[in-house]
Amino acid sequence: MNNDFIAETARHFDIPGAAVGVFHDGEEHLFCHGVTSTENPLPVNEDTLFLLGSVTKTYTATAIMRLVQDGRVSLDAPVSTYVPELKLADDREFTVRQLLNHTSGLDWGTLVDTGEGDDALARHVAELATLKLIGEVGERPSYSQSGYNLAGRIIENATGQTYEQAMTALLLEPLGLGNTHFDRDAVMTRRFAVGHEKGEIARPWRHWRANNPGGGIAASVKDLLAWARFHLASDDLGEMRKPTAVLRGSNLGDAIGVGWFLRDIDGVQAIGHGGSSNGQFAELLIVPERNFAVVSIANQGPDGIPFNQAMVRRALEHYVGVLDRDPEPLPYNASAAAEVAGEYDNDAMVMTIDDTGAGLVLEVLIRSEIRESAEMELPADHAPFPMGLLPRDEYVITEGAFTGQRGFFTRDSDGVIIGVDLAGRMFGRVG
Structure with missing residues (x-):
């Protein structure tokens, strides 16, 4: 794994800028390539902020676990305990755990901008009355962005703070993640990557505030690797790695824990999560039994996904000898x-x-x-x-x-x- 491989792969997938981080044998390895934007280019470095998309869900789930440890939230309590204002198309009840493992039966999400005010999540929860319900509670996992935004409202009601204030107090400040941000004004005063779609600048830079719990965090490769290292060392968060729902036919994983997708890769157990936003893509994979983690972030769609996959697979093979391959399809019938x-x-x-x-x-x-x-x-x-x-x-x-x-x-x-x-x-x- 070296800068030449990253540069060659970035050229192959036409990626303007990318950053990769690896933790192995107690050492960090950081690799950066390209530029933040094709219109206003700055070199990508280890402090450049990228949008992480749904990798944010691992932060939201971890914050919930901190509240569980403090006795302020129970994973097996109904969500309505913490969000009594929630109204859905039926009167179903689902637990916090079912929200975090995507078995609530909520569809993917709403596309309503509820503004940038401190009431953005509260207004988003009100919109969930219009959300389609795609299955019975606990019937099967179905990935839900609105489910995680609803989890953000749990955090607000349990702490009496905005989601972003609570995340800072529960995680970002205690862990020293000073280059991880939700606030656009905080991002814009630092070096940050701009998303691209098929060679064009992707606008807007990020979507509305109510999507922050499900996908609104921005971080540097150094901070993202520090986040992975925190989870490697956090035995008290082992509950997050236990399978709670089985996944079928999914490259996301074999099962879902609490916020993490769980995978068997070449006989080795791994946890991870990917993310995509408007022209920016992230991938995080942790192999606890090898004390290994790899993160990859890129700023071009749609090929940021295969770029990140290539980085993760090369790191797995190079550092820990684990091979990750796609299944061979059956002959045409x-x-x-x-x-x-x-x-x-x-x-x-x-x-x-x-x-x-x-x-x-x-x-x-x-x-x-x-x-x-x-x-x-x-x-x-x-x-x-x-x-x-x-x-x-x-x-x-x-x-x-x-x-x-x-x-x-x-x-x-x-x-x-x-x-x-x-x-x-x-x-x-x-x-």
Whole structure:
């Protein structure tokens, strides 16, 4: 692992700027490449701030665990205990643990900007009355951004502070993470990376404040590696590494703990989380039994994802001899292909799986009505991805920015395919 490999891989994926951190054998290794922005370039260094997207969820979950340790929150208490103002489309009850392992049955999220005021999360919770419910509580994991934003409201109500103030008091200041921020004004006075999408500057720099608990933190590679090292050394947070829900056909992991995805990689147990924001991508992986951690952050979409994957895989192999490979798809079968081909959708996206006669192609588009009503520029849709089927109604994307992404199909009691899972999100079959 060296700067030459990072530079070569960044050129291959057309990444303007990236940073990688590795902790191994008690030593830190930091690597930086490229520039913060193609329009106003500054060299990326170990203090450059990148948006971490959903890696933020590990911070939110850890803050909840601090409140659990203090006796202010219980993982097995209903969320309504701490957020009595919560109203949903039905009167379901789910626990804090079910919120943090994505088994509440809440759909991915809302796209309503509730402002930058201190009431942003409270107003977001009010919007959840309109959120689609995609399954029974505890039925299956389904990745929910709004679920973690709701967890942020638990933190606010339990502490009497804003989410950002509480996170600073519970985690950032005690851990000395002085280059980790939620506030845009704090970021803008420091060196920070700008997101890019297919060579163009991605605007806005980040979305609205109510998304902070699920994906709004910015940090340097040095601080992100310090966060990973903190979790390596924190035996009192072992509860977060225990499986609470099984994942099927997912490259996110084999199971979910509390805030962490759990994986078996080449016979070694690992925990991790990825993140994406508007043109910025992050990946964090920890191997506790090897006292090893790797983080990678990049500022270009959509290929920031395979870039980060390449960095993590090279570090795993180079430092601890662990190989991480994608599964091989089954040979094309016309009958099986015809069975899965068709249209699927959820509240935000539409998916089409086409059978070309020689293979399958998957396309996911943001709903046109959402694009038309959006108050800000949304990321461009991706080109269709070739995909292959795996055993047990699973599949894998075989080319493009999401190569290696896995998912699975759901059947009803008659054996008919009625849905497909992609990146932990459920799409129901149309018609």
